[in-house]
Amino acid sequence: MAKILLVEDNEMNRDMLGRRLQRRGFEVLIAVDGAEAVAMAEREGPDLILMDMSLPVMDGWEATRRLKTAPETGAIPVIALTAHAMSGDREKAIEAGCDDYDTKPIEFTRLLGKIETLLNRPE
Amino acid sequence: MNAIIGYSEMLMEEVEDLGQDDFIPDLKKIHTAGKHLLSLINDVLDLSKIEAGKMDLHFESFEVTAMIDDVAATIAPLVAQKGNRLELRRAEGLGVLRADLTKLRQALFNLLGNACKFTENGVVTLSVAREKTEGTDWLRFDVSDTGIGISPEQIQKLFQAFSQADAATAQKYGGTGLGLVISRRFCQMMGGDITVESTPGQGSTFTIRLPAGGVRKPAPTPPAAEKRVEALMPPEGVPTVLVIDDDPAARELMQRFLAQQGLHMVGAASGEEGLRLARELRPAVILLDALMPGIDGWAVLTALKADPELCPIPVIMATILDEPQLGFALGATEYLTKPIDRPYLARLLKKYRCAHPPCPVLVVEDQPDQRALMRRMLEQDGWAVIEAENGRVALERVAENLPELIVLDLMMPEMDGFEFLEALRRQEGRCAIPIVVVTAKDLGAEDRERLNGYVRTIVQKGAYGRDELLRELGDRIADCLGRGT
Numbered sequence: 001m002a003k004i005l006l007v008e009d010n011e012m013n014r015d016m017l018g019r020r021l022q023r024r025g026f027e028v029l030i031a032v033d034g035a036e037a038v039a040m041a042e043r044e045g046p047d048l049i050l051m052d053m054s055l056p057v058m059d060g061w062e063a064t065r066r067l068k069t070a071p072e073t074g075a076i077p078v079i080a081l082t083a084h085a086m087s088g089d090r091e092k093a094i095e096a097g098c099d100d101y102d103t104k105p106i107e108f109t110r111l112l113g114k115i116e117t118l119l120n121r122p123e
Numbered sequence: 124m125n126a127i128i129g130y131s132e133m134l135m136e137e138v139e140d141l142g143q144d145d146f147i148p149d150l151k152k153i154h155t156a157g158k159h160l161l162s163l164i165n166d167v168l169d170l171s172k173i174e175a176g177k178m179d180l181h182f183e184s185f186e187v188t189a190m191i192d193d194v195a196a197t198i199a200p201l202v203a204q205k206g207n208r209l210e211l212r213r214a215e216g217l218g219v220l221r222a223d224l225t226k227l228r229q230a231l232f233n234l235l236g237n238a239c240k241f242t243e244n245g246v247v248t249l250s251v252a253r254e255k256t257e258g259t260d261w262l263r264f265d266v267s268d269t270g271i272g273i274s275p276e277q278i279q280k281l282f283q284a285f286s287q288a289d290a291a292t293a294q295k296y297g298g299t300g301l302g303l304v305i306s307r308r309f310c311q312m313m314g315g316d317i318t319v320e321s322t323p324g325q326g327s328t329f330t331i332r333l334p335a336g337g338v339r340k341p342a343p344t345p346p347a348a349e350k351r352v353e354a355l356m357p358p359e360g361v362p363t364v365l366v367i368d369d370d371p372a373a374r375e376l377m378q379r380f381l382a383q384q385g386l387h388m389v390g391a392a393s394g395e396e397g398l399r400l401a402r403e404l405r406p407a408v409i410l411l412d413a414l415m416p417g418i419d420g421w422a423v424l425t426a427l428k429a430d431p432e433l434c435p436i437p438v439i440m441a442t443i444l445d446e447p448q449l450g451f452a453l454g455a456t457e458y459l460t461k462p463i464d465r466p467y468l469a470r471l472l473k474k475y476r477c478a479h480p481p482c483p484v485l486v487v488e489d490q491p492d493q494r495a496l497m498r499r500m501l502e503q504d505g506w507a508v509i510e511a512e513n514g515r516v517a518l519e520r521v522a523e524n525l526p527e528l529i530v531l532d533l534m535m536p537e538m539d540g541f542e543f544l545e546a547l548r549r550q551e552g553r554c555a556i557p558i559v560v561v562t563a564k565d566l567g568a569e570d571r572e573r574l575n576g577y578v579r580t581i582v583q584k585g586a587y588g589r590d591e592l593l594r595e596l597g598d599r600i601a602d603c604l605g606r607g608t
Contacts, residue, residue: 012125012126012129012503013125013129016125016126016129016130017129017132019133020133022139023136081196089447104125105124105125105128105161106129108132
């Protein structure tokens with residue numbers, strides 16, 4: 001089953017999204033800041049990363065840039081999650097190397113659709 | 124909100140898996156209420172930002188056709204929900220529009236969302252055209268539906284905050300009643316507007332018009348100098364209301380409103396100008412905006428109230444902040460609770476000492492031993508004490524000899540502290556005397572308001588829609604002028 005790295009500093013959001021993904025049969029790895037996310041992605045090689053953009057230590061923008069420029073992790077699809085539909089966030093996310101983008105509060109079915117599209121994408 | 128919406132969604136999935144379907148309707152209610160609350164919070168935040176002048180526009184140039192296609196694709200699921208069909212009519216050569224893309228999209232989603240909400244098995248049409256009037260290029264977006272329509276009475280209320288066409292509608296169709304207000308403000312900020320035409324039972328058309336070149340709302344040109352002087356002279360027997368507000372739109376609005384009330388209005392765009400005009404014109408009432416660049420409203424209030432000639436003029440503060448406490452403090456009415464903390468009293472009174480002591484202080488207190496105690500304390504600090512045993516006597520003493528300061532007990536027989544204050548505040552030249560209230564009880568909000576005789580009312584701008592705000596201000600002004608509405 002696909003392995004998803006969930007990067008989220010808010011415990012409640014992590015718990016909700018993590019549990020719901022597990023219920024759908026995904027293996028869920030957790031990172032609580034950008035630095036941890038980069039390290040874990042290198043070590044565990046997840047199939048997809050869900051990245052909250054406002055994170056402590058290293059924010060999601062920077063973490064995504066690092067992931068995407070490193071040869072070991074560059075191919076892992078990243079979905080950016082931002083707190084609100086700010087104008088330009090989508091462009092900013094794509095520019096940072098994210099493959100897709102969604103806003104919080106999470107609409108789970110919609111996010112699930114995006115996850116599945118990216119996982120089934122031909123390499 | 125995230126947690127309420129998220130966990131209720133999770134529970135719905137879980138109870139479904141467990142086969143406990145009877146929980147689902149209740150969980151759904153929590154989920155729906157959560158989502159409603161979230162949109163209400165977002166709307167209220169938007170609206171208060173607009174009211175506070177903190178809503179920034181980000182102008183950019185974009186292809187109208189591409190934007191429309193994107194909007195149509197996003198709204199498609201909502202259109203389908205009630206069996207409606209979306210028709211797109213895009214004129215040729217729409218070209219480029221310079222506007223705040225996010226805010227225009229929000230306005231279009233709002234209009235389209237409303238159209239879908241109030242239409243069943245019908246057609247929602249979005250027509251876009253470019254037109255030229257008065258030498259300006261405009262983009263025009265018409266959102267028409269074949270829904271229930273809106274009556275002329277309902278249309279009047281349509282653009283007011285917190286009012287849907289009627290309460291029953293709100294119950295049936297949901298929504299916060301703020302979306303349309305916000306959308307319209309956005310369009311106005313971009314130099315355009317939203318208008319509506321509707322026939323009950325047949326449908327409605329909402330129209331957004333925006334200048335294609337992107338104009339921020341231009342400030343109205345100031346009237347010529349001669350015209351101003353003329354405008355300052357009030358017609359015979361008509362009370363003058365001085366409106367001090369830096370926002371020209373707000374002054375213009377008040378101008379129209381006060382004219383309807385048969386009142387003469389003089390506007391001031393800054394605190395400095397306001398103070399000058401107050402001295403020149405001696406208005407019957409002053410309407411004061413709290414937030415202004417330069418001298419702000421609170422500083423103007425302080426200046427007005429420190430001037431013996433201007434202090435009897437009732438002031439109505441209009442503010443978007445909840446600052447009645449500040450108004451109280453500015454009333455210069457300090458208050459102490461018994462038993463009196465001696466060093467605190469000394470410190471407090473120091474700032475009221477006149478240039479050449481002994482300074483006359485009037486002690487208004489019904490209990491002889493309390494009065495004697497107070498006299499001792501004050502005389503040690505170099506005050507010349509005059510005594511009064513109740514409010515009525517105190518008024519007589521004030522008439523005989525103007526004190527520098529009044530120390531006032533609130534609970535007294537015959538005329539209590541509140542009544543005394545009210546009587547004193549009405550007297551010209553006497554309302555500027557600083558007053559220290561001494562009280563045995565903790566003052567409640569109502570007491571504070573009564574003591575706060577300097578500010579008649581603080582009207583909170585954000586709490587009202589435009590028309591309600593005007594009505595509220597009208598009532599307060601009528602109170603100040605001593606006539607009913």
